[in-house]
Amino acid sequence: MPFFSVIIPLYNKENYVENTIKSIVSQTFTDYEVLIINDCSTDASVAKVTPFVSEKIRLIHHDNNKGLSATRNTGIKNAKSEYVAFLDADDLWKPTFLETIKSLIANFEDARIYATNYQELYFDKTLKPLNGSENFTENFSVYINFFKTNLKQGIYNHGSVCFHKNVFQKAGLYDENIDFAEDIDFNIRANYHFKLAYSNSIQMSYLMQTENQLTTSSILNKRLPNFDKYEELTIDNFSIKKYLDFERYVLSKHTKIDGDINLSKKISSSIDFKNLNWKQKILLKLPISLLQIIYKTKLFLVRNGLKFTSY
Incomplete structure (x- = not known):
């Protein structure tokens, strides 16, 4: 059984997904499996990922487009590992991301949520999020209270966090009835029940210039969390x-x-x-x-x- 299961939700990311996968296969900690969940992409995304498919990297197809929450849930249900991490198909990990998470697991025995800081990539610029991490020293690792600390930008995002499978068993899966801020909805349930171990080292790059990030599109056609x-x-x-x-x-x-x-x-x-x-x-x-x-x-x-x- 692999130590980590890494889930990549995939929908129309032909221009980015290759680099996303390469950032995973470049990890210094290599005991993992990758589950790419194709949510009925209509571009060349599947053609881009097919050459990577192996015993270690699986490609799973939805029969119809179900949305991000359902795509993540499919990955969770098919994951073999006790520890589940996510990486969207247009984001990147630093080579030591999984190594850092493994260290948090070893050093913070009471935690079941493990996360790192991240950086934001805006075209040719790299910026730090305004998320409260400036209150910690660089590379500092600590238990943190998610609700007290997380009153700015996210102290972590869903590409810089890993959950023990017990979290999904206790807090439930992602709510498939909402399609905006589904991460926030899940984080509330997860962090209510379990402790968070956090590393302030930047281990993930969040691409803000892609189709789904830096945008002025309306959310009024979305199903919002209550x-x-x-x-x-x-x-x-x-x-x-x-x-x-x-x-x-x-x-x-x-x-x-x-x-x-x-x-x-x-x-x-x-x-x-x-x-x-x-x-x-x-x-x-x-x-x-x-x-x-x-x-x-x-x-x-x-x-x-x-x-x-x-x-």
Whole structure:
């Protein structure tokens, strides 16, 4: 049985998936299997990955397009290992990613979630996320409280995390009824039940310029998560309430930028505004036109290597 199962959800990533696979086969820790789950790609993605298929790298096909959550769930159900990691088909691992995760597993026995820091690639620029990792020294490893720490950009993303299979058995699989922020929905359940061991070393590259990342496309046609269903978890845990309000803020702002004021108000109605900072409160009150200008300005600056945030 391999030590790690690595799952690659694949849908129309012909221009990127080869480099993604190469970043896995270049790992210094080599006891792994790779499961590429093809979600009915319509481009040349399958042709790009077929030469890599071997005893160690499997290609599994969906009969119809099911979405990211279902694709990840298929990988989990077919994984042979006790430890499951994910890498989207347009992202990259540093050669020592699995080695770093293996070290976290060995050194943090009470954890069942293991994650590293990451970097963002914007065309020809590499930027660090504004995710709170600046509060840790470089290469520092520690148990962290996900809900207290994760009030900016993600302290990890789904290409820089590994889960023990017990997490899926206890927290459940990815919700196939939503197709936006499904990672966040799963993270809430996973981190409520299990401890997180974290390495501040940058072990993953998140490509922001691809079709599914740096975009101004609307989310109004997406099935969004309902954070209200997790309110019962906040009764004896204030940090979860603050985290849920932060994610509601992000979702409310996004839907307002997309032009749906009623949906934005519905989402924000569950927010305890004491849990937001002054910048976040102001942004939610701004008219759509001004909020859209700020958002487009932010995208322009990011493309030129400058980042600012309301976090």
